[in-house]
Amino acid sequence: MTAILSVQDLIKTYPGTRKSPPVEAVRGISFEVEAGEFFGLLGPNGAGKSTTLGCITTLVRPTSGRIVVDGVDVVRDPMAVKRRIAVVPQARNLDRDLTVREVLTFHGRYFGLPRAEREARADRLLHELQVAEKAGAKPLTLSGGMQQRLMIARALMHDPKVLLLDEPTTGLDPQARRLLWDTLRGLHRRGLTLILTTHYMEEADRLCERLAIIDHGRILTIDTPAALKRTLPGGQILDVWVRGKTPVAPRLGALPGVLRVEKVERAEDEEGGERLRLFVDPGDGLLDRVLQTVRAEGADLRHVSLTAPSLEDVYIHLTGKELRE
Amino acid sequence: MTTLMALLRRDLLVAARNAPLLLMSGLTQPVLVVLVFGNVLPRLHLVAPEFRTVMLPGLMAISMLMAGVQGVLMPLMTDLAGSREVDERLLAPVTVFGVAAEKVAAGTIHAALAGLVTLPAMMLLMHGVIGAEVHPRWAVMLPLVALSGVVSAALGLTLGTHVQPRFSGLLFAVVIGPLMLFGCAYYPWASLIALGPVRYAFLLNPLTFMSEAMRLAVTPDVPHMPVPLLLAGLLAFGALFTIVGTRSFDKRTIL
Numbered sequence: 245m246t247a248i249l250s251v252q253d254l255i256k257t258y259p260g261t262r263k264s265p266p267v268e269a270v271r272g273i274s275f276e277v278e279a280g281e282f283f284g285l286l287g288p289n290g291a292g293k294s295t296t297l298g299c300i301t302t303l304v305r306p307t308s309g310r311i312v313v314d315g316v317d318v319v320r321d322p323m324a325v326k327r328r329i330a331v332v333p334q335a336r337n338l339d340r341d342l343t344v345r346e347v348l349t350f351h352g353r354y355f356g357l358p359r360a361e362r363e364a365r366a367d368r369l370l371h372e373l374q375v376a377e378k379a380g381a382k383p384l385t386l387s388g389g390m391q392q393r394l395m396i397a398r399a400l401m402h403d404p405k406v407l408l409l410d411e412p413t414t415g416l417d418p419q420a421r422r423l424l425w426d427t428l429r430g431l432h433r434r435g436l437t438l439i440l441t442t443h444y445m446e447e448a449d450r451l452c453e454r455l456a457i458i459d460h461g462r463i464l465t466i467d468t469p470a471a472l473k474r475t476l477p478g479g480q481i482l483d484v485w486v487r488g489k490t491p492v493a494p495r496l497g498a499l500p501g502v503l504r505v506e507k508v509e510r511a512e513d514e515e516g517g518e519r520l521r522l523f524v525d526p527g528d529g530l531l532d533r534v535l536q537t538v539r540a541e542g543a544d545l546r547h548v549s550l551t552a553p554s555l556e557d558v559y560i561h562l563t564g565k566e567l568r569e
Numbered sequence: 570m571t572t573l574m575a576l577l578r579r580d581l582l583v584a585a586r587n588a589p590l591l592l593m594s595g596l597t598q599p600v601l602v603v604l605v606f607g608n609v610l611p612r613l614h615l616v617a618p619e620f621r622t623v624m625l626p627g628l629m630a631i632s633m634l635m636a637g638v639q640g641v642l643m644p645l646m647t648d649l650a651g652s653r654e655v656d657e658r659l660l661a662p663v664t665v666f667g668v669a670a671e672k673v674a675a676g677t678i679h680a681a682l683a684g685l686v687t688l689p690a691m692m693l694l695m696h697g698v699i700g701a702e703v704h705p706r707w708a709v710m711l712p713l714v715a716l717s718g719v720v721s722a723a724l725g726l727t728l729g730t731h732v733q734p735r736f737s738g739l740l741f742a743v744v745i746g747p748l749m750l751f752g753c754a755y756y757p758w759a760s761l762i763a764l765g766p767v768r769y770a771f772l773l774n775p776l777t778f779m780s781e782a783m784r785l786a787v788t789p790d791v792p793h794m795p796v797p798l799l800l801a802g803l804l805a806f807g808a809l810f811t812i813v814g815t816r817s818f819d820k821r822t823i824l
Contacts, residue, residue, distance in 0.1 A: 326661065329660075337657060354576065354663075356571040356662070
């Protein structure tokens with residue numbers, strides 16, 4: 245296997261102005277993506293995902309570090325990189341003065357496609373991405389999901405090797421989101437390398453073969469979703485919400501079957517109490533023991549739930565926080 | 570080069586589709602000014618008849634300035650403020666400089682066409698009016714129109730990359746307005762000798778050179794600026810705005 249994208253020690257600091265200090269958006273990120281892989285950058289808003297994507301796509305100048313796409317250095321030869329990649333940006337930036345079909349054919353022209361080829365490709369992509377019925381309409385009259393699919397069609401016009409998508413499903417309704425997921429899976433099956441940023445755990449879990457969890461401009465971990473979930477201690481997660489006079493965390497942590505106790509911070513929590521996440525090996529009587537311990541402390545058990553770990557749990561485990569929106 | 574031509578083609582196609590609107594926005598102002606200052610006021614003997622001859626090339630220069638500046642500035646402002654359609658261009662196989670240069674080229678064509686449409690429209694309006702001595706010399710005019718177009722479009726690029734969209738109204742009131750009034754559009758540079766050394770301040774205005782260039786091309790009987798000074802002014806402003814505009818375009822688009 246060869247890496248089609250390699251990012252090494254990427255740092256990006258946006259210079260400050262008189263009114264604002266410099267922003268260290270990316271503080272040393274390294275990762276590689278194999279050809280044909282579906283790779284995800286998962287993290288909250290402001291984590292540095294879009295900046296990383298911007299550096300790969302030549303729209304952001306790295307402060308330092310090296311990015312190589314398909315053997316071409318992004319800083320040294322941006323033109324060659326632009327022919328190899330395609331981008332579906334976060335903001336919908338379809339050319340509002342052209343028709344849907346012209347958006348595709350003109351994109352083909354920009355990349356020097358001969359007439360016959362760009363016309364044929366535009367027709368094929370209009371059908372594949374289910375926007376053919378709107379071929380003569382202006383892009384802004386399309387629904388959000390359709391605009392998103394049109395942006396993917398536009399990106400595919402010049403037959404890129406790597407498709408980068410920046411939060412493609414943000415703002416879409418669940419149905420449009422699922423349709424987009426199917427589209428992306430189809431592209432992946434055909435061998436296209438996909439790199440996606442998202443702050444939706446479910447999306448990352450369902451689509452990506454490998455994930456980098458990123459926060460505050462650094463990568464916390466990179467692995468397959470399954471492997472990431474296996475890094476959590478124990479097989480299950482027991483969330484408890486307790487209100488009492490004394491903290492019960494130490495007592496719960498000492499129970500047999502409880503491998504680890506983490507406090508969960510919640511910004512919107514106004515009711516107080518102690519929210520704990522227990523990584524447990526569920527055996528006989530574990531729930532009973534937890535209940536008894538809470539009662540023995542004279543505390544009030546407000547909520548309890550037992551779940552299989554999800555990516556979100558991995559994220560909370562790594563950062564100690566619920567995903568910031 | 571293919572990419573640049575494709576971008577230009579797209580801009581011209583969109584402009585052609587909007588031609589009625591562009592014509593209206595480009596012609597309204599000069600037509601009204603010609604009606605009032607070229608027709609009504611001279612009849613009331615409030616303005617000397619020769620004023621028409623003086624004013625006509627100036628109005629032509631103003632239409633070019635407005636068309637060039639607006640043609641580049643307006644789309645650029647909405648683009649940088651959020652629509653980011655420019656990102657598609659920046660992701661095409663072309664340099665950032667190429668994207669900026671194409672904007673200047675499209676604006677130049679826009680401005681040149683505005684000038685070339687305004688002139689016959691005004692001549693038609695003043696047809697048979699005494700005191701309008703208009704004798705266009707096309708061979709001299711076309712290169713000067715092109716050069717004036719570059720100055721206007723490059724100024725649009727410079728302004729569009731420096732000014733926030735919320736200040737665009739202010740921009741026209743505070744920058745474009747004074748440029749029009751102090752740009753020798755309504756009076757020839759030669760007559761400014763009456764102002765003494767103050768007249769050199771008018772050389773800081775690109776429109777001064779554009780107006781004088783049109784005077785040279787359209788109304789040869791009215792005294793105009795010496796040709797070397799005129800060309801130097803147009804070239805210098807064209808180069809200055811292109812360099813400054815391209816640099817700030819790069820700064821605003823590639824973070």
